[in-house]
Amino acid sequence: MSLADPLWPYLLVLLIGFLPSEIWRALAVVLVKGLDERSEILVWVRAVATTLVAGVVAKLLFAPTGALAAAPLVGRLGALAAGVVVFFALRRSVLAGVLAGEAALVAMVWWAAR
Amino acid sequence: MPPNPTVRLALRGVRDALALPAWVVGLSMFAVGSLAGEVGFPAGAAALSTLLIWAGPAQVIFFGGLAAGSALPAIALAVTLSSIRLLPMTLSILPLLRHRAKGPLLQLLAAHYVAVTVWVESARRLPAMPAAHRLPYYLGFANACLCVCVVTTFAGHSLVGALPPPLAAGLLFLTPLFFTLSLAAGARTLPDWTAILLGFSLAPLFTALVGKDFDLLATGLVGGSAAYAAGRLGRRS
Numbered sequence: 137m138s139l140a141d142p143l144w145p146y147l148l149v150l151l152i153g154f155l156p157s158e159i160w161r162a163l164a165v166v167l168v169k170g171l172d173e174r175s176e177i178l179v180w181v182r183a184v185a186t187t188l189v190a191g192v193v194a195k196l197l198f199a200p201t202g203a204l205a206a207a208p209l210v211g212r213l214g215a216l217a218a219g220v221v222v223f224f225a226l227r228r229s230v231l232a233g234v235l236a237g238e239a240a241l242v243a244m245v246w247w248a249a250r
Numbered sequence: 251m252p253p254n255p256t257v258r259l260a261l262r263g264v265r266d267a268l269a270l271p272a273w274v275v276g277l278s279m280f281a282v283g284s285l286a287g288e289v290g291f292p293a294g295a296a297a298l299s300t301l302l303i304w305a306g307p308a309q310v311i312f313f314g315g316l317a318a319g320s321a322l323p324a325i326a327l328a329v330t331l332s333s334i335r336l337l338p339m340t341l342s343i344l345p346l347l348r349h350r351a352k353g354p355l356l357q358l359l360a361a362h363y364v365a366v367t368v369w370v371e372s373a374r375r376l377p378a379m380p381a382a383h384r385l386p387y388y389l390g391f392a393n394a395c396l397c398v399c400v401v402t403t404f405a406g407h408s409l410v411g412a413l414p415p416p417l418a419a420g421l422l423f424l425t426p427l428f429f430t431l432s433l434a435a436g437a438r439t440l441p442d443w444t445a446i447l448l449g450f451s452l453a454p455l456f457t458a459l460v461g462k463d464f465d466l467l468a469t470g471l472v473g474g475s476a477a478y479a480a481g482r483l484g485r486r487s
Contacts, residue, residue: 145295152322153312154302156330161361164340165354173345179481182373183445184474185338189366189429190449191456191469192307192335196426198454199462201310202281203418216427223431230431231270237427238420246416 207245215241256386263390266375272395274428275306275367276402277421282309283406289317293407300403304396305365306425307332331463335470339369346376350385360385363392366429374436441481448473 171178196204197212204212219237226232279300286296291313303309308329315325340361344351351360371391376384413421437443452473456465 142292145291146298148316148322149295149299149302149312152326153299153308153329156326157303157305157308157333157336158362159330160333160335160337161340161364162358164337164344164364165357165361167337168341168344168348168357171341171345173348178342178345179441180474180478181338182342183441183478183481184470185335185342185369185373186433186442186445187449187452187473187477188335188338188466188470189370189433190446191453191466191473192366193426193429193433194450194453195457195462195466196422199457200422202422203413203415204422206415206419207423212423215423216430219427219431220434223434228435230428230435233431234270234274234424234428237431238424241423241427242416242420245419249415 206248207241208248211241211244211248215244259383259386260390263387263392264394266371267391267394268398271367271371271391271428271432272398274424275365275395276398278306278425279399280402280406280409281421282306282313283403284410285310285313285317285406286403287407287410289313291316291407293404296407297400297403300399301396303329304362304399305333305336328463331467334467335366336364338470338474339366340364343369343372343376346372346381347385347388349381360388363388363396367432368392368395370429370432370436374432439481440484441477444480445474445477448477 197216198209200207200212207215215237218240219233222236223229223233282300283293283296286299286309287293299309299312303312311328311332312325315328320328343364344357344361347357347360351357368391372388375391376388379387433446437446449469452469453465456468456472459465460468
């Protein structure tokens with residue numbers, strides 16, 4: 137890759153970053169025409185999208201990149217479980233769950249590195 | 251308080267985003283900015299990638315691929331595969347906004363903001379709102395997330411490698427943790443919970459079966475269809 141031309145990185149973002157991902161959002165704008173808000177196909181599409189997001193979570197947890205790999209799998213799952221338990225215990229508070237899960241994970245990695 | 255109801259709704263979106271979600275996605279973009287810095291990418295182009303690509307996994311693939319010296323068409327292909335999930339997400343959001351987002355240009359603009367954080371939060375907040383209130387709220391919410399993220403991409407680019415390991419691990423843990431809780435907060439019905447559990451358990455299985463390029467697609471289609479079928483059976487009985 138030649139980073140010599142100062143415009144080259146911006147062109148790369150546009151051509152091999154923006155266009156290949158934006159095409160799916162644009163396709164959705166085309167496909168959504170005539171679809172009723174309450175139609176069965178949208179119920180299915182919503183289930184697929186929900187499953188995809190949960191799949192993204194699983195990939196990030198089971199095959200982490202970089203610094204997160206310093207925490208063992210059991211620890212990553214344990215910290216997630218701590219977050220979920222606090223979330224439900226404190227009347228479905230996302231903020232409390234995030235803080236509890238983060239505290240558990242950071243403490244664990246810090247402890248393991250001592 | 252501004253008198254214009256549209257402005258008031260947009261500001262409510264901004265406020266709800268700044269209450270937590272914008273910072274969570276902002277910190278994940280901090281990590282993307284650091285990655286771009288390590289690759290030797292200019293800060294402006296890194297910020298542009300957040301503004302235009304606006305999809306964390308695609309940006310990681312983009313910068314990771316450049317770092318590895320992959321062929322440019324191969325990077326574009328990997329980016330497009332990782333972004334297929336944006337199609338069902340956008341498809342399920344646009345009908346909620348249709349009452350005010352009528353023209354194709356406004357729909358394209360609304361579609362551009364769809365990414366996982368904006369999707370999970372919108373999918374659980376918008377249906378409960380009056381149809382006419384949704385678009386200004388959505389644009390306020392999404393723009394607040396995007397603005398925070400452009401700033402944190404810059405910050406990550408200049409602070410590359412400066413975080414101690416426990417905090418760096420916590421930064422990367424934030425995304426899966428927040429998505430999980432956000433999905434749980436939005437889950438109301440049996441098919442919702444089925445979709446979450448199937449997505450979580452099928453993804454590692456499909457990674458082993460079909461490889462890491464198509465595993466998410468397979469997970470979404472198989473698990474999502476099963477969750478939908480479970481919902482239909484539940485409605486019939």
